[in-house]
Amino acid sequence: MTRSNEEVAELFREYADLISITGGEAYRARVYEKAARSIGGHHTDVSTLDVKGLRDIPNVGKSIAEKTVEYCRSGSVAAVEELRAKIPAGVRRLTAIPMLGPKKAFHLYEELGISSVEELADAIHDERLRDLKGFGPKTEENLLHGIELLRSSAERVLLDTATDLADDIVTELSKVTGCRRCTHAGSLRRFRETIGDIDVLAAAETSAPLMRAFTELPYVSEVIVxxxxxxxIRTTKGLQVDLRVVPPDSWGAALQYFTGSKAHNIRTRELAVHQKLKLSEYGLFDAESDEKIVSETEEEVYARLGLPWIPPTLREDRGEIEAGLHDELPELVEEQDIRGDLHTHTDLTDGLAPLEEMVAAAAERGYAYYAITDHGPDLVMQRMTDERMLAQRDRVRELDGAYRGRGGRGLRLLHGVELNIDPDGEVDWPEEFLAGFDLCVASVHSHFNQGRAALTRRIVRACENPYVNVIGHPTTRVIGKRPPVDADLDEIFAACARTGTALEINGHPARLDLRDEDILRARRHGVKFAVDSDAHSVLHLANMRYGVGMAQRGWLTKDDVINTWPRTRLQRFLRKGGTGRKARG
DNA sequence: GCCGTTTTCGGCCCGACTGTTTTCAGTCG
Structure with a gap:
């Protein structure tokens, strides 16, 4: 599924790069970059909008609106084609090499006709860069190294990988004498779904001991700067980690700055400029006198700009600045709001731990309720039968009896199932059997390439099943491995809202499905969500935190997330407006 | 090229590090 918005955004990103490469005004390039971001994140398909409607999108004015219409109508934009004709695509590709930006790339093309990474490598080997102004021996070396990095294409890593590494680095640096504070910032703090590099921030009077400890970590393969x-540094696994050390009294401003995003920071700094202030990682200053106003906490910095503290997961310039200025920021769902997990497995199917261990771990996490949802018989390899499922139910009821005590404050167990949505939208069992479950998750596990119409119909049919409560990992994507299915998500979101079916936000770091942009769109349809771990082991129950991170990035509140609700309210929802199952006491 | 508590023109985020251009441009985040 490619929304026109993505295509148009990519087109304007390319145009911005081409403007930079050809030495066009820097401001024009920036404007197209900003417009690309706004359009990519806009909730309405731009191909359905006219110039007037397009101009309501932030950073889209007359010229960009007209280019967008031109693209949607004809598939190309004359101004972009003009620059494409001047600059081979390979020149833009050159700027993907670290340390090689638009200026140097254009210089290489103009002087030596280099228009691909391969040609650049050859030119360096042939020593043809030697008499080029601005290219010394060190630059040559860096370029060769950069080409190597590009070819080995150090990819973005999953959230759990980055979290584990960042936690380790923070732990090690915190031990260094003189380290007053240390934490990770950057996209990891914002819970972006994948992480390109890790940012670590430390506060100390003197930085040298921290810098030394950092470069001496055992998994450092290279010190970049x-x-x-x-x-x-770069780790032996190819991941870049940046350490910034600031004076302790700059902590708040530095944390705000290094958390990003870049777009959010530009907005906050613009706000500062409008108030005759200057915001940097060292603090908020009076622009005239350079006198420091605040810097110790993020709250102070935001407050002086006229904003409430903005949660890191919102800092993407997706409307959080405007919402903050109008005091309309959502009260985001937090991990401690989660009262239970509604999608988990045991070793009865493909989980690793027995029921008893999973339940004990759920109780340990302080949950008020917990659903066991092993696979149904459609996934044949899991060898599920009616008998085995009913036997598990008996055992779940026994355990529920054992855990429920303690004055009604104990853990309540729900016996559920993860059904398979087959190519026609049918699930594993007939309604009579489904009625016996407390809750049914239903997910697509195969036939991912049915085509848009069939896939959409298939998932909508599952929503219309009176016993299906949650659509599990709705787009089935696996990050870096399997793309999301091509379905009309807006139609599915509408069906969920209409039928009282929740959409899952699957917290497995390789899934994170739905993703943040889909959550934002679904929310506009009035859909409710279930944030789940999809745990296949005791350890994986902790993946709930990544799911909550995604929910926050989708601006969700407690009210949007059914597994923050008290059990009685949840059970009303699970009855699907009376068309589905009956409540069980 | 966009935007507006600087409002239809004039400004547009800020700083660190590197390499090479002996005073700064380019790149990155």
Whole structure:
């Protein structure tokens, strides 16, 4: 599924790069970059909008609106084609090499006709860069190294991988004498679904011991830059980690700055400029006198700009600044609001731990309720039968009796199932049998390439089943491995809202499905969500935190998430407006 | 090229590090 918005955004990103490469005004390039972001994140399909409607999108004015219409109507934009004709695509590709930006790339093309990474490698080997102004021996070396990195294409890593590494680095640096504070920032703090590099921030009077400890970590393969305020390394697995050390009284401003996103920071700094202030990682200053106003906490910095503290998961310039200025930020769902997990497995199917261990771990997490949802018989390899499922139910009821005590404050168990949505939208069992479950998750596990119409119909049919309560990992994507299915998500979102079916936000770091942009769209349809771990082991129950991170990035509140609700309200929802199952006491 | 508590023109985020251009441009985040 490619929405026109994505295509148009990519087109304007390319146009911005081409403007930079050809030495066009820097401001024009930036404007197209900003417009690309706004359009990519806009909730309405731009191909359905006219110039007037397009101009309501932030950073889209007359010229960009007209280019968008031109693209949607004809498939191309004359101004972009003009620059494409001047600059081979390979020149833009050159800027993907670290340390090689638009200026140097254009210089290489103009002077030596280099228009691909391969040609650049050859030119360096042939020593043809030697008499080029601005290209010394060190630059040559860096370029060769950059080409190597590009070819080995260090990819973005999953959230759990990045979290584990960041936690380790923070732990090690916190031990260094003189380290006053240390934490990770950047996209990891914002819970972006994948992480390109890790940002670590530390506060200390003197930075040298921290920098030294950092470069001496056992998994450092390369020190990229090494200064007194900033040091960057690459790990043996190819992941870049940046360490910034600031004076302790700059902590708040520095944390705000290094958390990003870049777009959010530009907005906050613009707000500062409008108030005759200057915001940097060292604090908020009076623009005239350079006198420091605040810097110790993020709250102070935001407050002085006229904003409430903005949760890191919202800092993407997707409307959080405007919402903050009008005091309309959502009260985001938090991990401690989660009262239970509604999608988990045991070793009865493909989980690793027995029922008793999973339930004990759920109780340990302080949950008020917990659903066991092993696979139904359609996934043949799981060898599920009616008898085995009913035997599990008996055992769940026994355990429920054992855990429920303690004055009604104990853990309540729900016996559920993860059904398979077959190519026609049917599930594993007839309604009579489904009625016996407390809750049914239904998910697509195969036939991912049915075509848009068939896939949409298939999932909508599952929503219309009176016993299906949650659509599990709705787009079935696996990050870096399997793309999301091509379905009309807006139609599915509408069906969910209409039928009282929740959409899952699956917290497995390789899934994170739905993703943040889909959550934002679904929310506009009035859909409710279930944030689940989809745990196949005791350890995986902790993946709930990544699911909550995604929910926050989708601006969800407690009210949007059914597994933050008290059990009685949840059970009303599970009855699907009376068409589905009856409540069980 | 967009935007507006600087409002239809004039401004547009800020700083660190590197390499090479002996005073700064390019790149990155």
């Amino acid at each position: 090494h200064g007194s305020k900033k040091t960057s």
